[in-house]
Amino acid sequence: MADQAFQVDLRGVVDLLSRHLYASPRVYLRELLQNAVDAITARGADGGRVVIETGGGVLRVHDDGVGLTETEVHTLLATIGRSSKRDELGFARHDFLGQFGIGLLSAFLVADEIEVVTRSARGGAAVRWTGRSEGSYRVEPGRRAEPGTTVTLRARQGAAELLSPAAVADLARTYGSLLPVELTVDGSPITGDGPPWLAHHRDPAARKRALERYCEELYGFTPFDVVDLEVPEAGLTGVAFVLPQAVSPTARAAHRVYVKRMLLAEGVEGLLPEWAFFARCVVDAGELRPTASREALYEDELLDATRDGLGDVLRQWLVRLAETDPPRLRGFLRLHQLGVKAMALHDDDMLRIVDRWLEYETSAGPMTLAEFRRRHPDGRFTASVDEFRRLSAVAGAQGVGLVNGGYVHDTEIIERLPDLDPDICLSRLDAAELTTTFGVLDPAAELSLRPFLAAAQRAVDRLGCEVVVRDFDPASLPALYLTSRDAQFREELGRARDEAGELWADVLGAVGATAGVERPQLVLNHRNPLARRVMSLGDGGPVEPAVQALYGQALLLGHHPLRPADTAVLNRSFIGLLEWAVHAPEAPR
Ligand SMILES: Nc1ncnc2c1ncn2[C@@H]1O[C@H](COP(=O)(O)OP(=O)(O)OP(=O)(O)O)[C@@H](O)[C@H]1O
Numbered sequence: 001m002a003d004q005a006f007q008v009d010l011r012g013v014v015d016l017l018s019r020h021l022y023a024s025p026r027v028y029l030r031e032l033l034q035n036a037v038d039a040i041t042a043r044g045a046d047g048g049r050v051v052i053e054t055g056g057g058v059l060r061v062h063d064d065g066v067g068l069t070e071t072e073v074h075t076l077l078a079t080i081g082r083s084s085k086r087d088e089l090g091f092a093r094h095d096f097l098g099q100f101g102i103g104l105l106s107a108f109l110v111a112d113e114i115e116v117v118t119r120s121a122r123g124g125a126a127v128r129w130t131g132r133s134e135g136s137y138r139v140e141p142g143r144r145a146e147p148g149t150t151v152t153l154r155a156r157q158g159a160a161e162l163l164s165p166a167a168v169a170d171l172a173r174t175y176g177s178l179l180p181v182e183l184t185v186d187g188s189p190i191t192g193d194g195p196p197w198l199a200h201h202r203d204p205a206a207r208k209r210a211l212e213r214y215c216e217e218l219y220g221f222t223p224f225d226v227v228d229l230e231v232p233e234a235g236l237t238g239v240a241f242v243l244p245q246a247v248s249p250t251a252r253a254a255h256r257v258y259v260k261r262m263l264l265a266e267g268v269e270g271l272l273p274e275w276a277f278f279a280r281c282v283v284d285a286g287e288l289r290p291t292a293s294r295e296a297l298y299e300d301e302l303l304d305a306t307r308d309g310l311g312d313v314l315r316q317w318l319v320r321l322a323e324t325d326p327p328r329l330r331g332f333l334r335l336h337q338l339g340v341k342a343m344a345l346h347d348d349d350m351l352r353i354v355d356r357w358l359e360y361e362t363s364a365g366p367m368t369l370a371e372f373r374r375r376h377p378d379g380r381f382t383a384s385v386d387e388f389r390r391l392s393a394v395a396g397a398q399g400v401g402l403v404n405g406g407y408v409h410d411t412e413i414i415e416r417l418p419d420l421d422p423d424i425c426l427s428r429l430d431a432a433e434l435t436t437t438f439g440v441l442d443p444a445a446e447l448s449l450r451p452f453l454a455a456a457q458r459a460v461d462r463l464g465c466e467v468v469v470r471d472f473d474p475a476s477l478p479a480l481y482l483t484s485r486d487a488q489f490r491e492e493l494g495r496a497r498d499e500a501g502e503l504w505a506d507v508l509g510a511v512g513a514t515a516g517v518e519r520p521q522l523v524l525n526h527r528n529p530l531a532r533r534v535m536s537l538g539d540g541g542p543v544e545p546a547v548q549a550l551y552g553q554a555l556l557l558g559h560h561p562l563r564p565a566d567t568a569v570l571n572r573s574f575i576g577l578l579e580w581a582v583h584a585p586e587a588p589r
Pocket residue numbers: 031034035036039063065066067068076077082083084085097098099100101102103104105149
């Protein structure tokens with residue numbers, strides 16, 4: 001049996017295009033414009049004009065492009081998927097916007113009939129082709145004096161609005177205002193001087209102002225800065241507008257992308273690396289490939305390389321800003337530090353910028369990491385904000401520099417600093433090491449405190465903590481609860497063991513046995529007047545509730561989690577102290 005040819009149900013195909021390929025029937029005008037521009041390109045002459053006429057539900061698009069011969073009309077217009085814009089091997093020809101051979105069908109989204117009157121610049125008579133959406137077409141002699149093509153659409157029911165003069169002018173401006181041909185709609189010019197970022201200006205300041213105005217018109221904000229973009233291998237030029245406000249790094253930035261001066265889409269994602277969420281771009285790229293819907297860019301190696309290239313441009317902009325205008329850089333960092341920190345995780349230039357310009361919370365007030373290291377060559381950092389809050393005053397008072405590495409990315413950034421310079425040494429604080437710099441009391445004082453210490457230890461023994469008395473700053477702090485990281489681990493282990501079943505309790509027990517033996521410490525401050533008065537109680541009076549109250553207060557101050565036993569002790573100490581406060585002194589308990 002002989003091979004049979006496929007049949008195509010045109011209605012089905014148009015339905016497929018309108019529902020699944022194109023986001024909106026508005027694209028019909030883009031496709032017509034694109035064909036007209038391609039025909040002008042194919043003719044190869046300078047200039048070229050596209051004239052659009054509207055009115056009465058009819059749309060006419062005239063071009064003075066290459067036109068089609070009768071044979072071409074049969075093969076190109078009537079064969080779905082056939083395009084003159086691909087070479088023998090099926091590759092898209094470089095200069096054209098179209099390539100798939102389906103664009104003309106989008107006219108069926110708004111019209112039941114497409115009429116094409118065309119005359120080839122290569123000779124031959126004019127031809128009139130009429131295609132109908134139910135799947136038939138007719139070719140007849142046409143009338144046309146000059147080479148070129150006119151496409152005529154009559155609005156189908158319900159589509160009149162899309163073919164109205166205002167809608168057509170609007171669509172033409174959206175898609176075609178940067179095109180390199182002369183385009184008019186009902187006599188009004190749509191195209192102007194091409195991409196605003198390539199326009200000539202008196203001086204750089206005037207150019208910058210013009211681009212700022214362009215950004216205001218497009219996006220409704222005045223940019224923090226305007227950055228010129230160029231990636232030669234993608235044939236890309238454009239501008240990035242740096243947002244004047246902080247944005248969530250998870251909000252995907254959408255960019256305005258033109259391909260060969262025709263708008264691809266206003267909301268293209270993934271053009272910049274993820275970290276560059278602080279910029280909105282408008283670009284024109286000759287080499288990037290659109291998907292068949294022409295609403296997104298095709299993910300290929302070139303797009304990857306382009307993304308990296310654009311990332312480089314933005315990174316260089318930042319480095320230059322750091323060198324030439326530090327106050328402005330600081331302003332930028334205040335807005336977009338999260339993005340910059342994310343960059344610094346992988347990029348040494350960004351890490352240097354963070355190190356030199358970003359202010360961190362430290363025990364000596366806000367300062368940059370570089371400044372902090374200069375002042376505290378042997379400084380420490382905490383990996384949590386709570387730990388920093390808890391210990392910064394104590395560390396600061398003891399001359400141990402402490403920097404807060406508790407916010408997003410900060411610990412990783414600090415740990416990456418040796419990549420810049422192997423001599424940089426900022427290590428993580430182990431809270432237990434702070435006690436070593438606490439002043440130890442002289443032996444006589446120590447001896448006289450023995451009874452008190454024994455009583456105090458009894459008061460908090462069941463809470464698993466050890467009481468020590470030290471001499472430290474700040475004097476305003478009566479007591480401090482210190483968990484070394486090791487003790488903290490065991491504490492968590494203990495909690496897990498209480499919650500786990502017997503089998504796990506054994507396993508966890510085995511782990512616990514290998515860990516060290518330090519317990520969390522309640523460090524009472526010998527310099528603090530209130531703590532001193534509590535110590536002077538010896539082992540009598542309200543020493544138990546007083547020590548327990550100091551314990552509870554130290555826990556609260558340090559944002560430590562309260563276990564049920566801690567809460568119970570806090571309550572008991574409160575009631576105990578209250579009883580002491582309201583009892584007659586001659587009736588002590
Ligand atoms: N205004 C025009 N002047 C000359 N030829 C045209 C014109 N419009 C369409 N054609 C011819 O018809 C062919 C099919 O057009 P169609 O718009 O369907 O696909 P395409 O432009 O090749 O690709 P795409 O689907 O990517 O737009 C084109 O390749 C071109 O040869």
